Amino acid sequence: MKNDKRPNMKIIGDNTASGGHYNDAKIIGNGIIKGDMNCVTFKSIGDSTLEGNLKAGTVKITGSIHVEGKTTADDIRVMGDLSIDGDFQAGHCHLRGGITTKSGIKADDLSLMGYVTVKKNCEAETFKADGQIKIDGLLNADDIDIKTYGTSRISEIGGDRIVVRKGSGSNLGKMIRFLFLPSDWGNAMVTVNTIEGDDIRLWSTKAKVVRGKNVIIENGCDIDLVEYKGSLRVHRSSKVKEEKKI
Amino acid sequence: MENDLISKKELLELTGISYGQLYRWKRKMLVPEDWFIRKSTFTGQETFFPRDRILARIEKIKNMKDDASLDELADILSPNPSDVEVEKDMLVKEKVVSEISMDIFAQVLGILDVFDFQKTLYAYLLDRMLSSGDASAEEGKIILKTLAESFPAFEGKQCDLLFVRKLGVSFCLLIEGQSRISLDPGAKLVRRISISSVVEELKTKLSNGGFSDGKQ
Known part of the structure; x- marks a missing residue:
């Protein structure tokens, strides 16, 4: 070129x-x-x-x-x-x-460590992010892997394979939190309205609706409604208000 | 706006596709953004689609995806004109545009030997209006002029061509796709053509005709 x-x-x-x-x-x-x-x-x-x-x-x-x-x-x-x-x-x-973008993102593959703020939709084939994510539109990718540090907020997630987990943080931070702060203070959490995908696995996620084929809800989740086609597994410490098999 | 909508859940069940596929197609713009209609229901927000169009589109994607890659499909289905160039004789020979329409086209936009996609589209639309008997040769010129002046401004959007007649006077409109219009009772909507679907049709025609790469 x-x-x-x-x-x-x-x-x-x-x-x-x-x-x-x-x-x-x-x-x-x-x-x-x-x-x-x-x-x-x-x-x-x-x-x-x-x-x-x-x-x-x-x-x-x-x-x-x-x-x-x-x-x-x-x-x-x-x-x-x-x-x-x-x-x-x-x-x-x-x-x-x-x-930070005031509009949308379109990428083939996006790998990110840090923070991302998007005002519109974020589209990629693979989306891998470690950090704090704020997306006001739809996050749409084939393969989504989010590790959240601090609170992340995404309006909607849609894709094929979706994994949301919690970043581990440093040991010192954990100890300070354990000794001095209320147990849920500053907990890393992802807040989403809807998540739709084929294979979904969630940790530390707060969502209104989760729809998918195979859904695994690990610990630390709070979900209003789960709709699934294939299988569903919920960790005992997570809260799921309603589950529906379609 | 149409009233006949289908929810996303129902759509997936009916067509047997997965969320992953639907989102992938959306990303590749095989399914236009403005077909995603959000409505609030008792479970929160849900997404709906115009039933007939989405079902037809998904059927089409499913049939074609074995032969063409998703990117090629996106090119065929997108409302944006592709970058083909076709010779005039070829268009006439393949019966894409009739000779008479070509003459009218030449009178308005000049004599061309090689047509790019946009010009082909104009000629094709003109030919359609003339051959269906909806417009006369003079009216065809109005349509061509409107298209040449205003269609480029609709780039990337769904666009409809409207042809209206009242008391023998006719005029032509370009509006954003699927919006509702009302006319006064004396006026008659002669024809409404969705240009986006014509673009699709024409692209398929051009690529099937075996002269997608233009000069042969």
Whole structure:
């Protein structure tokens, strides 16, 4: 995809550049790009702002970046903070730190450690997240694996295989909690309205409705209604108000 | 809006597909987002679908998915025009568009030798309106002009073409799909065509006709 006609861009220090078509774009320090950015590789170390859309083959970010438009990339790796005002579309997505978007996410596979805040729907083939998740729309993926630290809130989850579990946390934290705080304080929990999938396995989940083929409810769950086709197993410490076999 | 809805649960039972499949198809946009209708019921919110259309669509996906990959299917079923180019002679020869319609098309939008998908769609719609006898040649021109001017703005959305006649005066409308319209009693809705389904039909026709890659 390398194109010899395109120039390279480099910002070192504190500077502003205009958008356009580039081959390699690199920012070290504090960069502001005005206009749409279209490049083969985009790398940013430090703090940058993009006043326009970002379209790139590979994106690598260490530090923080704010994109005021849409972001489209084949491969994106972020160590730090990514905030996007528009839609976010990516092939392979590897995020360590956090991502905030005012719109939706569409990715092939998304692996995340940290926090994610999405205002609309989040779609991926595989969704793997460790951390705190807030999705106001639908989380739709074939394979969903969530490990929650702190409270996560997702409006709806739909997919094929869905696993929600609780992050273990550090031993010291556990001891402090055990000694000084009420037992349910700061408990990691995922709150969802509806979960629909084929194979569902849940830990520490609070849900109104869970619908699936094979459902396993492990400990720490509080669910109003479970509808299942195949099998259902409920851990004795979990609460299920109503269960229906269809 | 239609009243005949089917709940998600009933749909899965009826068609034998799983949640995973339904969500996968939704993700690939094989099932349009605006077919998911949310309604509150006594168990909380539930999702409903327009019954006839979703059943037909799922039947279609099930039949075609053995031959085509999901991405190819998505391309056929999406309301967005695909990137095919077809020669004019080919369209006439394969009876996609009749010669007479082609002449009218040339008068309005100029003489073209190669048609991209959008132009093919316009010509195809024109041909449909003319051959069904719903519109005259002059009226066909109005339709073409409306399409050429306004259809691109509907990109990615479901869109319907309406043709209305009152006291011998006719006009043509483009509206967002499935919305309800009311006309005054004197006016007559001659024809309503869902462009999205025509797009689907045309795409299938073009790919089955063996000239999906254009110049042969």
